[in-house]
Structure formats: C-alpha cells, structure tokens
Amino acid sequence: MFVDHLQLADFRSYLQVDVPLGAGVTTFVGANGQGKTNLVEAVEYLSTLSSHRVSSEVPLVRFGAERAIVRARVQAGLDDHRQVQLEVEITPGKANRARLNRSPLRRARELVGVLRTVVFSPEDLAIVKGDPSERRRFLDELVVARWPRFAGVRADYDRVLRQRSTLLKSLSGRSRGKPPPSEAASTLDVWDTHLAAAGGELLAARLRTLAELAPHVRTAYADIAPTNSDVSATYKSGLELSPELTRDELTEVMTLGLKERRPDEIQRGLCLVGPHRDDVMLMMGPMPAKGYASHGESWSLALALRLGSFQLLRADAVEPVLVLDDVFAELDSVRRERLAGSVLSAEQVLVTAAVGADVPAELAGHRYRVAAGDVTADE
Numbered sequence: 001m002f003v004d005h006l007q008l009a010d011f012r013s014y015l016q017v018d019v020p021l022g023a024g025v026t027t028f029v030g031a032n033g034q035g036k037t038n039l040v041e042a043v044e045y046l047s048t049l050s051s052h053r054v055s056s057e058v059p060l061v062r063f064g065a066e067r068a069i070v071r072a073r074v075q076a077g078l079d080d081h082r083q084v085q086l087e088v089e090i091t092p093g094k095a096n097r098a099r100l101n102r103s104p105l106r107r108a109r110e111l112v113g114v115l116r117t118v119v120f121s122p123e124d125l126a127i128v129k130g131d132p133s134e135r136r137r138f139l140d141e142l143v144v145a146r147w148p149r150f151a152g153v154r155a156d157y158d159r160v161l162r163q164r165s166t167l168l169k170s171l172s173g174r175s176r177g178k179p180p181p182s183e184a185a186s187t188l189d190v191w192d193t194h195l196a197a198a199g200g201e202l203l204a205a206r207l208r209t210l211a212e213l214a215p216h217v218r219t220a221y222a223d224i225a226p227t228n229s230d231v232s233a234t235y236k237s238g239l240e241l242s243p244e245l246t247r248d249e250l251t252e253v254m255t256l257g258l259k260e261r262r263p264d265e266i267q268r269g270l271c272l273v274g275p276h277r278d279d280v281m282l283m284m285g286p287m288p289a290k291g292y293a294s295h296g297e298s299w300s301l302a303l304a305l306r307l308g309s310f311q312l313l314r315a316d317a318v319e320p321v322l323v324l325d326d327v328f329a330e331l332d333s334v335r336r337e338r339l340a341g342s343v344l345s346a347e348q349v350l351v352t353a354a355v356g357a358d359v360p361a362e363l364a365g366h367r368y369r370v371a372a373g374d375v376t377a378d379e
C-alpha cells in the first residue's frame with residue numbers, strides 16, 4: 001500500500017500543506033527544525049493514532065490552534081487500484097473524530113490499521129539502550145500491528161494489573177508478615193484469574209511474534225552491517241516459558257507463578273509476576289547489546305528491529321509504508337549503501353534527511369525540500 005496524497009491543517013508547525021506522494025521512495029530534505037519529521041509523524045498518526053514522539057495530543061496541534069486535521073488518500077497497492085480516504089481530527093481534551101471515505105466512524109480507533117506503517121526514528125535507539133519497558137512496548141506494538149485486537153487485550157491486562165497492584169499495596173501496609181484476611185484473599189484470587197487469562201494471551205502473542213521476528217532481524221542486521229553481524233533477540237521472563245506453550249498453558253504457568261509469589265507480593269505491595277516484568281534480550285554475539293554495543297551498532301540494531309518488523313508484516317501479507325526518519329546521518333557510508341539496497345523493494349519508503357547528500361543516490365526517488373512550513377518539489 002502507499003499514501004498518494006497527504007494534507008495537513010494546523011498539524012504541528014503546518015498551517016496548511018498539501019503533499020502529493022507516490023509509490024517508491026520520497027525523500028524530504030531540509031535544515032533542522034523545518035518540519036520534515038512532522039510530515040512523516042502525520043502519516044504515522046493516521047496509521048496508529050499515536051506518535052513515537054509524544055504521548056499527549058497537545059503538541060500535535062499547531063501552537064495556538066484548537067484542532068488539527070490529517071488527511072490522506074491511500075492506494076491499496078501497485079496493481080490494486082482501490083483507494084481509501086482517511087481523515088482524523090485531533091482536538092486535545094476531546095475524543096478524536098475520524099472519517100473513512102468521508103463517512104464518520106463511530107470511534108476513531110476503527111481507523112487504526114487501515115493504513116499500515118513501520119516507522120524507524122532516532123527515538124528507537126531507546127529500544128536497544130533503554131529500560132525493559134521500551135522493548136516491551138516495541139514488541140507489543142508489533143503484536144498489535146499484526147493482530148489489532150491485541151490493543152484490547154493489552155488494555156485489559158493493564159487495567160487488571162492496576163487494580164491488583166492497588167489491592168497489594170493496601171495489603172502490604174497491614175500485612176506485617178501475616179496472610180491477608182479471607183475477603184482480601186478471595187478478591188486477589190479473582191484478580192489473579194483475570195490477570196493470568198489476559199497475561200497468558202499476551203505472552204502467547206509476544207512469544208510467537210518474537211520467535212518469528214528474530215530471523216528477520218538477524219537477516220536485516222547482517223544486510224546492513226558487514227561485521228559483527230551475529231545478533232539475536234530472545235524473550236526473558238521470571239516465569240519458565242517457551243514458544244511451544246499454548247495460550248492456556250501460559251495462563252496456567254502464570255497462575256502458578258502468582259500463587260507461588262503471593263506472600264512476597266503482599267509483603268512488597270507489588271505485582272511481581274507477569275508480562276509487565278519481562279524483557280527482550282538483544283545480544284550481539286555473546287554480549288548483551290545494552291551496555292556493550294557501540295553507538296553505530298546500537299543504531300543499526302534498532303534499525304534492524306524495524307526492518308525485521310517490516311519483513312514480518314510482509315510475511316503476514318501486509319505491505320506497510322516504511323518510514324525512515326533521520327536514519328542516514330548516523331550510518332557510515334557502507335551501512336548507508338547497504339540500507340538503501342535493502343529497502344528498495346518496499347512499495348513506499350518515506351525518508352527524511354537534513355543533508356540530501358547523506359541519502360544514497362539509488363534512493364533518489366522524488367525529492368521535496370522542506371523549509372519554513374513549505375514543502376516544495378525539488379526539480
């Protein structure tokens with residue numbers, strides 16, 4: 001699929017902009033702070049109703065304006081001429097309003113997944129260098145990109161986790177090593193059942209996705225990086241898990257884990273068992289990437305995680321739009337050339353760069369110059 005037209009009103013730094021796009025590579029070139037990332041962020045927002053840069057909607061709306069509108073026309077494929085029109089109206093503090101083919105949707109979230117994107121951005125370095133929560137989020141976002149209903153499973157899990165954690169916290173103050181009163185114990189039993197059910201489902205999706213993603217990441221890394229290219233990604237949990245376990249078996253493992261750790265949990269007032277405690281171990285050869293990999297290696301590994309995700313979605317028969325935000329400046333010339341070669345087969349690639357010469361010639365495609373709120377074709 002590819003976006004063939006993007007229109008923004010009061011989005012980020014743009015008062016109004018209209019950008020015709022096409023299949024293949026489009027590069028946005030301009031000095032720092034001119035609005036290149038804002039353009040690709042708009043595409044990402046239409047696809048996921050979220051941005052990799054902010055968790056609140058406020059900064060997405062042009063400073064001083066009340067609401068932003070992002071609109072795009074999307075073509076189903078190179079040989080498939082079906083089109084869809086997507087539109088979202090962002091008003092901070094209010095629910096988003098969305099339209100599909102000009103008809104209002106009951107809930108904006110029905111728009112999620114109509115346009116598929118995989119976005120690499122400098123913030124992705126945190127997947128390699130940051131806390132486990134960054135890697136969990138990366139994996140969960142990929143799970144949702146594959147199976148959108150998991151957005152609901154994840155939300156259920158988080159809700160039960162919050163309620164169970166509140167109960168544990170209140171019990172920890174009173175416990176002094178004693179078991180909880182029977183009423184609290186049976187409430188905990190109920191939360192355990194719900195947590196283990198949603199947790200088992202989430203674990204099954206994460207384990208399957210990571211097992212299927214890992215070979216794509218290995219290949220993507222080897223394609224970009226000519227040396228030290230033996231990378232791996234495995235799931236790390238306090239529970240004994242394996243990708244062969246079914247969802248019900250994982251729920252069972254989690255139920256047992258919760259039972260075993262309950263006294264500990266009550267004493268510490270914390271929920272110590274479940275997918276919210278897990279991590280993804282990223283290794284380069286025998287060493288963990290976090291703490292050992294160089295800046296360039298970490299950058300390449302973060303990129304390989306996104307390119308691997310792109311290939312995994314393609315293997316699921318989805319052709320996402322690939323966004324490479326500010327990627328080339330950080331790579332050496334060999335890695336730039338190799339990256340260019342590995343993304344050429346994508347149906348649409350949107351690239352941003354502060355310096356046009358950083359983008360290898362084979363990614364020439366269409367070029368736009370971005371300066372002070374204007375996006376003009378580079379002849």
Ligand SMILES: Nc1ncnc2c1ncn2[C@@H]1O[C@H](COP(=O)(O)OP(=O)(O)OP(=O)(O)O)[C@@H](O)[C@H]1O
Pocket residue numbers: 011012013014030031032033034035036037038039058059060061062063326352353354
């Ligand atoms: N809500 C907003 N209202 C007005 N301007 C905004 C808003 N949010 C961001 N900006 C402006 O947009 C500009 C940043 O745009 P963007 O992140 O797209 O830059 P860029 O061209 O990708 O730059 P770089 O090369 O530095 O990454 C900044 O000047 C910022 O002040």
